[in-house]
Amino acid sequence: MTCRVSDLTSNDLDALTGLIMDDGGYSMRVFGRPPKSDAARDVLHTRPPGLDLESKTTIGLWDDNRLIGVADAVRGYPRPEVMYVGLLQVETDSQGGGVGRMLHEALVDRAMNDPGITTLQLSIVATNAEAAEGF
Numbered sequence: 001m002t003c004r005v006s007d008l009t010s011n012d013l014d015a016l017t018g019l020i021m022d023d024g025g026y027s028m029r030v031f032g033r034p035p036k037s038d039a040a041r042d043v044l045h046t047r048p049p050g051l052d053l054e055s056k057t058t059i060g061l062w063d064d065n066r067l068i069g070v071a072d073a074v075r076g077y078p079r080p081e082v083m084y085v086g087l088l089q090v091e092t093d094s095q096g097g098g099v100g101r102m103l104h105e106a107l108v109d110r111a112m113n114d115p116g117i118t119t120l121q122l123s124i125v126a127t128n129a130e131a132a133e134g135f
C-alpha cells in the first residue's frame with residue numbers, strides 16, 4: 001500500500017463524504033442514527049465556540065487517490081495547551097491494517113510541532129468502547 005497524508009479541505013468533501021458513509025456502524029453506535037449526508041462539511045468546519053477555523057486540523061490518509069482514513073482535531077480545546085481529537089475513522093475494508101496507527105502518528109507529529117500544545121486528548125463514547133478502546 002502506498003499511502004500519503006494530506007490536510008483535507010473543502011476540495012475533498014466528496015471523498016470525505018464517501019469515507020464517512022462507509023462507517024461500519026460507527027454513527028449508529030455513537031449517535032444512534034446513520035451518518036448525515038452533510039457530516040463531511042461538519043468535520044471540516046465545526047469547532048467549539050470561540051475557536052477560529054485555524055484551530056482545526058483535519059488529516060486524510062490516501063491510498064493512491066482513495067481516501068481511506070481521517071483524523072480530525074482541534075487545537076486549544078478544552079484548554080489552550082490541549083489538542084482534542086474529534087473524529088478518527090478508517091474505512092471498513094482497511095481497518096486492522098495499521099491505518100489508524102499512521103493517522104495517530106500524524107496527529108502526534110502535528111501536536112509535537114505546535115509549541116503551544118503539550119497534550120493530545122480524546123474521549124471514547126461508551127457505546128463505541130468495544131470498537132475503540134483497544135485501539
Ligand SMILES: CC(C)(COP(=O)(O)OP(=O)(O)OC[C@H]1O[C@@H](n2cnc3c(N)ncnc32)[C@H](O)[C@@H]1OP(=O)(O)O)[C@@H](O)C(=O)NCCC(=O)NCCS
Pocket residue numbers: 023024026088089090091094095096097098099100101102122124128130131132133134135
Ligand atoms: C478505531 C480505528 C480508528 C482503528 O484504526 P485501525 O486502522 O483499524 O487500527 P490499526 O490497524 O492501525 O491498529 C493500531 C493498533 O491498535 C490495535 N487495535 C485496533 N483496533 C483494536 C480493537 N478493536 N481491539 C484491540 N486492539 C485494537 C491494533 O491491534 C494495533 O496494535 P498493534 O500494532 O500493537 O497490533 C478503526 O478501527 C475505526 O475507524 N473504527 C470505527 C470508527 C471508530 O470507532 N472511531 C473511534 C476511534 S477512538
